[in-house]
Amino acid sequence: MSRTAAIIGGGVIGGGWAARLLLNGWNVQVFDPDPKAKRKIGEVLANARHALPMLYDFALPPEGNLSFHDNITDTVKGALWVQESVPERLDIKHKVFADVQATCPMDAVIASSTSGFKPSELQQGAATPGQIMVAHPFNPVYLLPLIELVPTAESPPALIKRASEILTSIGLFPLHVRHEIDAHIADRFLEAVWREALWLIKDDIATTEEIDNAIRYGFGLRWAQMGLFETYRIAGGEAGMKHFIDQFGPCLKWPWTKLMDVPELTDDLTRKIADQSDAQSGSLSIRELERKRDNNLIAMMRALKQQNNAAGRLINAHQKTLQPANLDHSPMITVRRTIPIDWTDYNGHMNEGRYGQVFSDAADVVMLHVGADADYIAGGMSYFTAETTIKYLDETHAGEMIGVTSRVTLGEGKKLRLFHEMKRASDGVILSTCDQFLLHVDLTTRRSCDPLPGVQAKIIALAALHKEA
Numbered sequence: 001m002s003r004t005a006a007i008i009g010g011g012v013i014g015g016g017w018a019a020r021l022l023l024n025g026w027n028v029q030v031f032d033p034d035p036k037a038k039r040k041i042g043e044v045l046a047n048a049r050h051a052l053p054m055l056y057d058f059a060l061p062p063e064g065n066l067s068f069h070d071n072i073t074d075t076v077k078g079a080l081w082v083q084e085s086v087p088e089r090l091d092i093k094h095k096v097f098a099d100v101q102a103t104c105p106m107d108a109v110i111a112s113s114t115s116g117f118k119p120s121e122l123q124q125g126a127a128t129p130g131q132i133m134v135a136h137p138f139n140p141v142y143l144l145p146l147i148e149l150v151p152t153a154e155s156p157p158a159l160i161k162r163a164s165e166i167l168t169s170i171g172l173f174p175l176h177v178r179h180e181i182d183a184h185i186a187d188r189f190l191e192a193v194w195r196e197a198l199w200l201i202k203d204d205i206a207t208t209e210e211i212d213n214a215i216r217y218g219f220g221l222r223w224a225q226m227g228l229f230e231t232y233r234i235a236g237g238e239a240g241m242k243h244f245i246d247q248f249g250p251c252l253k254w255p256w257t258k259l260m261d262v263p264e265l266t267d268d269l270t271r272k273i274a275d276q277s278d279a280q281s282g283s284l285s286i287r288e289l290e291r292k293r294d295n296n297l298i299a300m301m302r303a304l305k306q307q308n309n310a311a312g313r314l315i316n317a318h319q320k321t322l323q324p325a326n327l328d329h330s331p332m333i334t335v336r337r338t339i340p341i342d343w344t345d346y347n348g349h350m351n352e353g354r355y356g357q358v359f360s361d362a363a364d365v366v367m368l369h370v371g372a373d374a375d376y377i378a379g380g381m382s383y384f385t386a387e388t389t390i391k392y393l394d395e396t397h398a399g400e401m402i403g404v405t406s407r408v409t410l411g412e413g414k415k416l417r418l419f420h421e422m423k424r425a426s427d428g429v430i431l432s433t434c435d436q437f438l439l440h441v442d443l444t445t446r447r448s449c450d451p452l453p454g455v456q457a458k459i460i461a462l463a464a465l466h467k468e469a
Helices: 012-022 037-055 090-103 119-123 157-169 186-202 208-226 229-235 241-253 267-281 286-306 311-319 352-370 374-378 453-468
Strands: 004-008 027-031 066-069 081-084 109-112 132-136 146-150 173-176 332-338 381-392 401-412 415-424 430-442
Touching (some): 004 012, 012 027, 012 037, 012 081, 037 066, 037 286, 081 090, 090 119, 119 132, 157 173, 186 208, 186 267, 208 229, 208 267, 208 286, 286 311, 352 381, 352 401, 352 415, 352 453, 374 381
Parallel strands (some): 004 081, 027 066, 081 109, 109 132, 146 173
Antiparallel strands (some): 132 146, 381 430, 401 415
């Protein structure tokens, strides 16, 4: 059954929340008095539709319904999750929460995207204070998984648990901030880096591009996979973190930072930063920068996914909740997925090796269906591919949804033949076919042999079913 979320405020962050929820099957109801809200959310949603499905090896759920409303009352009707993303003014937020709580379901989670206010400040004067908590995201919300979930002592444990479960179910990582503090956790780090960067520019030590290069070619790559403390643990060598602190601790007393001293953002300094930023990337539109950012994030997160590390581990966990295929059809629907950006070559289309991977994934689904699974392999039996014939019939591009159907065309003794057909989901065009011949093998002797009776019976049954189709 579809679940409903309400989005109050449809800017970049609110639009990102709407996209994340929609693409995970939620119905989304939006309120934003800005006459440009539909266009702005549409642009964010276009980016999300291009980007988010590329992270997964299976198709996301069917997209939910998006609707826009003229008032908060209609927007929050039936909503299990209400996300406030209005401007950072406490008086505006208090008015929004009062209107929301007047009509929203009593068991709804009311979350704020605020980057600065503490939840206790948001709860002041509320009819039901414990219903309101912080769920602070990071842009783009449809790709970056971190959500700083900040409740208070007023928040019922069951509501906190449900909020965490909902966020996890849409592929997000709820970081439970146990004690409220201004700017939560991550933005306090960003503020420290921002202050230091302002000094480096003001004192003509570095330009905006040089500072960005110091991050993206150096510690930024380490932080994306290991964070701060795990990185420094390695820096301590075999002696570990204590050795690192003993070695570098005295540096804290050296004049390496102006962290506690903030430069005044004069007109001259503001102009200097803006001019350098224009020179660095002013040739690209915001939409072009967003697409560049998203494509890079997809590639990095998919690399982490391959290693089952950091954000990649979260993607793998969420992927397990997605339905990989429909095996009740004849032929079997073995693959439904979006082609990721890192599968394309210099010609701008999917390279040959990835066709092989798609058909290999399809064959794996057939194997699981007939019982030749991990336990079967652990027992010393498996199927080896002996020959494939792949025909490339049309181009396949990044961002396209594809589907693969598979049929058993031969299932006699140790011999198994599968025929796979890959189609573009949008128009049904056949993109490629694969005729795959496999032999059953005893993994101890590494020689071919007949499969075990249970597997053989399922293969024979599938072959008969697919022949009739």
